[in-house]
Amino acid sequence: MQVRPRGLTYLPFMAKMPNPTEAQLFGAIQTTPKKMASTGVTTASDMSVGGNFGVDKEIAIYKEIxxxxxxxxxxxxxxxxxxxxxxxxxxxxxxxxxxxxFIGIKYITDGSTQGLTAAVTQP
Structure with a gap:
């Protein structure tokens, strides 16, 4: 199940991006903390658990690691x-x-400046 977030302005870009495989996601979740630790990071947050393959699958990947x-x-x-x-x-x-x-839920309600979906005073 693919549930990648899709915004209004970057939808064409996302449609052309290949979806990560489960092995790629597993590898990223396994190697990224090692890179972070090498710079002194001791704790990090994943703000979108479930955004690629659904919450149960991604929680299972984390638990396995x-x-x-x-x-x-x-x-x-x-x-x-x-x-x-x-x-x-x-x-x-x-x-x-x-x-x-697992400590919270990430809600997206107002857009972002990166995705050009935020409410601003001028275009």
Whole structure:
């Protein structure tokens, strides 16, 4: 299931981008914390857990990586609101431990300056 966010102004760009494979996403989640740790970062947040393959699949990827102690940093995850199915009961607030914890939901309600969807006073 692909649930990548799509904004009004960057929709044509996103339509041309290849979707990541599950292996690519797994690799990114596994290698990025190592790069971050090498610069002194000890904790990071993923603000869109579920944005590529749905929340359950991406939570499972994170749990697999952390079960193997493959992350040198702590991660705090926020579920991507548009990827949460109605009636979802898979993750409760603060599920996890000191290394991996899912602590919130990322809602997008007002656009962004990067995506040129924000309400501004001039075009």
């Amino acid at each position: 952390f079960a193997k102690n493959a992350s040198p940093i702590r991660v705090r995850g926020y579920l991507y609101s548009q990827a949460i199915p109605p009636g979802y009961k898979g993750v409760k607030p603060n599920d996890g431990d000191d290394q991996l914890r």
